[in-house]
Amino acid sequence: MAGRRRTKQRKLVDTIKEDQRVSSGPDKQNSAAADLPKELLELILSPLDLRDNIRASAVCKSWQAVATSVRKSDRCPWLMICPKEGNLYDFYDPTQRKTYSLDLPELKGSRICYAKDGWLLLSKPRTRRVFFFSPYTVELIKLPKLQLAHQIVACSAAPTSDNCILFTVKHVNPMLVAVSTCRPGDDAWTTIHFENQLPFVSSIWTKIVFSRGRFYCLSLTGWLGIYNTTNGIWAVLSVPPPKCTEYISAENWWKGKFMAEYNGDIFVVYTCAAVNPIIYKLDEMKQVWVEMGSLEGMTFFANFLSSHVRADLLGKMRNNVYFSKVLYYGKRCVTYSVDHDRYYPRKQPYDWGQQDPFQSIWIDPPEDVSTIL
Structure with a gap:
């Protein structure tokens, strides 16, 4: 029991x-x-x-x-368009499809080089002057003179940041480069020569992004150089350039490229007139460029001088590449939809390598739009 x-x-x-x-x-x-x-x-x-x-x-x-x-979403960058004549610059907001105009006589005779955190980095070819400029506050910060002949200059952060460092690289020959750096407040640029183990040819078509203490530089022929700001070392990675699509000349293939950084990852978009864009992501551990079949919800804003990636945009902007060209009287950017594998609108000139590289640039918008109205 x-x-x-x-x-x-x-x-x-x-x-x-x-x-x-x-x-x-x-x-x-x-x-x-x-x-x-x-x-x-x-x-x-x-x-x-x-x-x-x-x-x-x-x-x-x-x-x-x-x-x-x-809920928070990333702020979409604006496209700043330089005038062919005069001092009136247009700022196109692709979210609202609206354009704002600012009279900026301070930029007369200048060439835009880079954009970071709402600041422009510019040079004056005739005087070799280099300076930072905020188009929204009209604040100007002078930098030491620098001769920019066949290369572009980039920065790591806004000039108001303690982490701001400027960088440019120029090849002496394919196996030897001159790296020049400076910080706001310096009296002169510091230039150091480095020997390459692999060829690196700089030009105005070189792409530069900053990520986690390093400048990544994509050369005309697709080799990737890296400058470490912590130890001051330059090296060309043994990462083979993405292969050129069959039946397309290498010159056109390499010119129509755009590079951006997001959260430590490096992305490149390659374009050519005969094919749709191809997106690559750098796998630094495996030393290879991996072709991406999807942007994974991200949005790529492509520009010759300074490209951006946003991961937290709402609505239909996700999974698209936005190019720095506005059509229909300033109402719509040329875009490429990864989901639909096509350009919008159709029948656009896809040979971005033949466009004026200094005509426009993506820049962060002001915190308060009303301040520029």
Whole structure:
């Protein structure tokens, strides 16, 4: 009898445990999540990026309401278009498809070189002057003179940052380069020569991006040089350039390229008149460029001088390449949809390597648009 009672007791305990497991299932968990105070939910959801925020909003109605209220998206860059004559510069907002104009006589005789954190980096070829300029506050910061003949110059951060360093590279011959750097406040540029183990040829078509303490430089022929600002070392990676598409001349292939950085990753978009754009991502560990079949929700803003990647844009801008060309009386950028594998609008000149490289540039918009109205 005692054995039977113990058996019945064990079955009763197992039944209770099973009921507890059932009662603590998804419905119970969702109920507990819904009971969290709004203030606590805001603290939990505020740091999330767009993708995780959208996932969190699917938990329950209360989470959806709070997630929507704290949802953040990247600010879309504006396209700054230089005038052929005069001092009136247009700033095109692709989100609103709206253009703002600013009179900037301070830029007369200047050539745009780079854009970073809402600042422009410019040079005056006749006087060899290099300077930073904020088009929204009209603030100007002078830099030491520099002769920019067949190369471009880039920067790591805004000139107001302690981490700002300027960089340019010029080949003496394919196996020897001169790297020049300076910081705001310096009296002169510092130039150091480095020998290459692999060929590197600089030109105005060289692409430069800064990521995690290093400048990445894509040469005319596709070799990638890296300058480490921490130890001052230059090297050309043994990463073979992406292969040129069959039946297309290498010259056209290499000119129509754009490079950008996002979250430590390096991306390159290659274009040519005869084929649709091809997107690559650098796998530095495996020393190879990997072709991407998708932008994974990101948006690539392509420009000869300074390209950008955004991962947290809303709506139809995701999975697109935005080129620095505006059509239909300033109403629409030329774009390439990765999802649909086509340009919008159709029948556009796709040979971006033949465009004027200094005609436009993508730049971060002002914090408050009303300040420029």
